[in-house]
Amino acid sequence: AREAQVPALLDAYQIPYTFADPLVLALTLDKGLTKRVVRDLGLPTPDFCVVQTESDIAAVHVPLPLFVKPLAEGTGKGINGQSKVRTREELKRACRRILKTFGQPALVEVFLPGREFTVGIVGTGQDAKALGTMEVILLPEAEAHAYSYLNKKRYEEFVRYVRVEGPAAREAEQVGLAAWRGLGCRDGGRVDLRAAADGTIHFLEVNPLAGLNPKDSDLPILCRHLGIAYNELIGMIMDSALKRIRPAASHPGPASNRRLRVGRQTDGPQPAGRSPTPA
Secondary structure, three states: OHHHHHHHHHHHOOOOOOOOOHHHHHHHHOHHHHHHHHHHOOOOOOOEEEEOOHHHHHHOOOOOOEEEEEOOOOOOOOOOOOOEEOOHHHHHHHHHHHHHHHOOOEEEEEOOOOOEEEEEEEOOHHHOEEEEEEEEEEOOOOOOOOOOHHHHHOHHHHEEEEEEOOHHHHHHHHHHHHHHHHHOOOOEEEEEEEEOOOOOEEEEEEEOOOOOOOOOOHHHHHHHHHOOOHHHHHHHHHHHHHHHHOOHHHOOOOHHHOOOOOOOOOOOOOOOOOOOOOO
């Protein structure tokens, strides 16, 4: 749970920070556990299984075609043109590649043939709101079937991003917000979704620690399509964090309009008071 390590230290020293706590970051890094929670919330997500070792491959009974990716990676790592598999032999090769290359289990899920969306979200709990929905459209030159590592890296050549409105956006945002709240995410991030053949929109992944590169990260790209300035996005994230951390009276204005000061921690480490391991 590498993403949880720094927040766990900050909790131990009682230093406030933005984004999710160690428990949520540890949970959501594991795509299989995340999908189980989302499924228990009553939200649609593709049927799946987790392949821990090569001996598990023969027991996979999820119907083809399937999509295979690392259980605990991000930024499209391990996803390429061979991630979609149509035969048992392709499934074996894809799982073996993940197990060998990444040294971790493979997530195997039903491949959904429909449109792919990402929903930008800011806020925490019932205060969370969807900023909007963006469709990820792969151009003919792109690696097929997936928003892969290569497609993300060379998005200016291989990807077209389109703002989505109407029923599809409303459904994506409804599913995305429910997953965000149910998983306990905070302050700002994204939820990735894809449509099934019948048009039903399914949860794929959540990014509770979204990239904030103003040019290349998906959340700032989405905000540009929505007409939201980068400073405004950062201000909304900070306002959400401040609402959790400080009494309401101590931050009367939006974070984007004021200069923040962070005091130095002088006390020794204090126990976080919670286990970082999901129950």
